[in-house]
Amino acid sequence: MEKLQLQHDGAITIAVGQNRKETQWKNRGFSWTGFLSRISKVHRTSETFLEYKTLPKRKRDEIKDVGGFVGGTIQTGRRKAENVRWRSIITLDADYANHVPSLKVLHYAAALYTTHSHHPDKPRFRIVIPLQRPVTPEEYPVVARRIAADIDIEWFDDTTFEPHRMMYWPSASEDGEYTFMYQDCEWMNPDEILAEYQDWKDAAQWPVSSREMKSIKRKAKKQGDPLQKSGIIGAFCRTYTVSEVIDKFLPEIYEKVNEERYTYQSGSTTGGLVIYDDTFAYSHHATDPISGKLVNAFDLVRLHLYFELDVDAEPDTPVSKLPSYKAMQELAAGDDQVKETLGIEQIGLAKEDFEDTQWIKELERHPKSGILLVTFRNFELILENDPTLKNAFAYDEFNHRPFVRKILPWKAKEGPFDNMDDAALRGHIENKYGIRHKERLTDALMMVSRRHAFHPIKDYLETLKWDGIPRLESIFIEYLGVEDHVHTRKLTIKALVAAIKRIYEPGAKFDEMIVFKGKQGRGKSMMIARLSKGWYTDSLDSLNGKEAYESLQGSWLVELAELSAIKRAADIEQVKKFLSKTMDRYRPPYARMIEEYPRQCIFFGSTNTHEFLSDRTGNRRFWPFRCEDEPKRRWHQLTDDEIDQVWAEALVYYHEGFATHLDPEVDADTLAWLENEQHEHTEENSLSGMIEEFLEKPLPLDWNQRDISSRRAFLNEDFGSSAIEVLPRKKVCVMEVWTELLGRDPSLIDKRFSREVGSIIENLPGWKRSKRLSFKHYGQQRAFVRQKENSS
Structure with missing residues (x-):
């Protein structure tokens, strides 16, 4: 398209955003010529028009969202009615027109472009009109409705008159029709439009489409009768009519005009709040927090008293999760008349088996109805004191999860708290106490469990007492045929004392691992597994991300069997980095936040291959142990008592402060031996x-x-x-x-x-x-x- 040359040009200010979910709209100045040049160009998307029309609405919204604008200035970045300061252009969306009109029907500057859903047989287009002066949010819908009425107000979407309404930049399917036209005339004077009204501030004089009343009725039907709602909303709406909440909670906000209309006192128009059956209210006031919304008594109060609490909420946050909703719940629950309503409607109390106990008296109840409240504190008291549940739950600090420590009606033995326990516990509490809330019960369970935290390996170790007979340094020599000399003995002590240290000091630095090299069938893996007392894994198939970190949880001795995890690593640096980590940071399944897990395990490797190292410079972390001598005994002959004594001896070393690192001065001979062994087991080029x-x-x-x-x-x-x-x-x-x-x-x-x-x-x-x-x-x-x- 050739460069536009206008006789009637000027400056406009609009707010632009990258998409419909934008939270930081930016005010930008344009010339009218520049703006027309922008909307004269259409963004073509890859689908055909027929494909577009058959897609669900959510997908269509994503496709046509190529960014957009609001035709005026927005304060604080958020596209909300109360944040619009001025409008410098009028934008009208025609969704119900039967043809694309000529702009000559208007006697001032204007432009028109078709929207993504446009088809010659079913026109969809947008009209844009620059203003001689910016208009206020109160003036905007009055001017916009008058212009729409002059064309045909039935053509235009009923939300198009909202000052904060976003308009998409032009887009069309790959084969869709796109039409753009403009009219170079003097700009429209909004004061002339306002003068056409007898009193433009009287909302009763504003033009409306025949659909608006039908739309309000549809919205009311969709919302449902608020008097039939359950919970605190229904109780509030059954307690107060809309006019009654205005009298009690919002007397300074609205002024009564007649039985069906009120005026928003912070606006400049009158009678814009319409009351329907004293059950719903709908506001035409542009700056009213409920502008363009059909609300019941509960939401009318919520959106006026607490709307500022939602400023930082994400756009798609469910209403029930908004801070304003929670604040309104508290107001309603604390209102004496609402309490009375709930008390009358409550059909009875939950059955109480131990009403004479103190904890039962501490349960939080509704002050009028006496029913138990769904509160964190109530779940906490039940978990701590219910005869069935008392002392049932503890927190396993090694596996990082709750643990069931006694037999329950649905669980025949102790064990980790699992999905079945979660469902059964909720059912038990709901059946017995009549309350249910998954998140609050989960939070209470975590708090109660934490108070009874235990560490299974610490508990195990602290039952042990060493008999004074040395076994630790020779355990692998005895059962795996590891070469017997001072260095293998020293390194064995260091590794197993490091395992103790990481239990008492999670995350303690120890980035080395013993690698057993020997023929298949020697029992290398079984030896590590038996020594672990069941806290063992050889399932570390990857060194990447959450999967690897999760594999470490609940394991004390971790075996890289046949060094599979190392061989799959793209870079030896990745392996060194993995072994060097002292803490794993990730978000466990179903958790809300990322958590940090200091490591409580040590690593062993096993291989049948002599040259299992590939990098001459990255091998200090690997301690090769050759399993080539004939073992004195086989791994299956290792008894639990002997294992207990090995760990008891290691625990003594730990409490004596035995160093688990190799000191270059103190351990120079061992380091030299290790370097030679590492070189011996490195692949030769x-x-x-x-x-x-x-x-x-x-x-x-x-x-x-x-x-x-x-x-x-x-x-x-x-x-x-x-x-x-x-x-x-x-x-x-x-x-x-x-x-x-x-x-x-x-x-x-x-x-x-x-x-x-x-x-x-x-x-x-x-x-x-x-x-x-x-x-x-x-x-x-x-x-x-x-x-x-x-x-x-």
């Missing part, structure tokens, strides 16, 4: 031996004068090169390995090879990475140098 031999081969004195072919010949010992006087190599670059050792074309070297060779050289004894140095034939290259000086 096929290039490693070749490169090491290449680096150790002495070079002739004229090496720098030789061309590449001569160097290759020397390295291959062609032409009797072995008789030449030589010196040890002092430096090397990756390009020399590629070109001279492997005989490859220098131009074909790639980064992956460079990284691989660099890692190999850097980990060879006696070599270290250096700065860039100059190399004959290769120029400046990243260099590796021999660490010790060699004589020439």
Whole structure:
């Protein structure tokens, strides 16, 4: 479309948002020309018009939501009636027109564009009219209704007159028709429109469509008779008519005009609140908090007294979850007349078996009806004192969940509190006490359980008493045939004392793990499982996210069986990071918030493969234990009494302050042994031996004068090169390995090879990475140098 040239241009201010759920609407200035240019362009969506029309409303709303605007200025960012300050344009949505009209029916500047639901056979369009001056929210619906009436008010949606109504930017299906037109005339003077009324402030004079009364009746039918509602809303509405709540709770807000109309005193119009059967109220006042809403007596009071409590609520928050709703419940419940209504209507008390006990007297009851209230405190008292439920629930601090500690009518033995217990407990309380509320009961159960918290492993450990016979350091030597020497004994003590430490000090640092290497059938996994006393898992199939963290809960000894979890890790750094974590942070199923779980477990690995490590630089966390000697006894011969004594001894070590970390000074010999063992169990790169031999081969004195072919010949010992006087190599670059050792074309070297060779050289004894140095034939290259000086 060509650039618009208008004779009648000017400035407008509108509020724009990214979508219908926007909570921070931003006021933006446009020229009328710029605004017309914006709406002249349509956003095409991928579906066909026929597909769009067959979609459910929710999906259609998502498709056509390409952002939108409110034709004026909004305060505080929220698109609410009370936050609209001015309107600078009129926007009218025509949902019931039988054709798209010419704008010539209007005698002032205007634009028209079709909406997403438009079809030639069923037109849908929007008319936009700029104003010579901004109008107030009170003036806006009066002016908008008059303009709509001049065209045909039956064409227009009844909500289009609301000052805070959002309009979508233009969009259409991929094959949908889009029409845009404008009229370049003088802008409309709102004062001339207002002057057409005898008294524009009298809501009774405003034009309305024939649908509005029908719409109100439909809304009333949909809401249902408030007098028939249960609970506090019904009680409130049966206690007070709409006119009575105005007299009692809102006398400063509305002024009575007649039996059916009231005036909102903070507005500038009169008689805009209409009363229907003294049961519902509907407000036409633009700045009234209930503007455009059909409300019963309860909501009329709620939305006036407490609407400010909902300012920070999410747009889709259910009414029953809004702060204003809860505040209104408290007001209604505390009102003496409402209490009286509830007392009369209450058909009886819940059956009481122990009315003479103090806790029964402490139960919170409705002061008039005597029925038990659905409160947290009541659930708490019942769980603590009911003869069936008393002392039944505790909190397992190891498994992080409630636990049933006695036989219940629906549970034949102790065990974790599960879904069946949850349902049965709710049923028990509802049947006996007549109250039910899942969330409050859950909260009360958690509080009561926490008061009776226990730790099953601590409880187990504190029953143990060591008999003084050392077993701890040799347990794996005895039953798995681990090599018997001082280092394996020391590391065994450290690992099992670390298991104790993490029970008494959850999250204590211990990021190492023993890895048992031995033939299948040795009983490595069974040994760990028996030692765990049942707090064991080998189901850690992933190191990622919540699934991995959940697998750790309830486990004391965690086995990475055949190192499956490690082998599936994309990066050894991920494995090291996982083992190094002292706390897992995630949201458990059905929990409301993310929680932190300091680790109470230690890790073991098991493998049948000799070279089970793949990274020479990331192995300090892995303590290889070779299970190659013939064990003195088999794992199945390990008795519970012996296991108890192993842990009793470990507990003594812990209380004596035994260090679970390896100190570089104190444990230097063990660290050196570990480094050698880790190297022994690390996968060898096929290039490693070749490169090491290449680096150790002495070079002739004229090496720098030789061309590449001569160097290759020397390295291959062609032409009797072995008789030449030589010196040890002092430096090397990756390009020399590629070109001279492997005989490859220098131009074909790639980064992956460079990284691989660099890692190999850097980990060879006696070599270290250096700065860039100059190399004959290769120029400046990243260099590796021999660490010790060699004589020439």
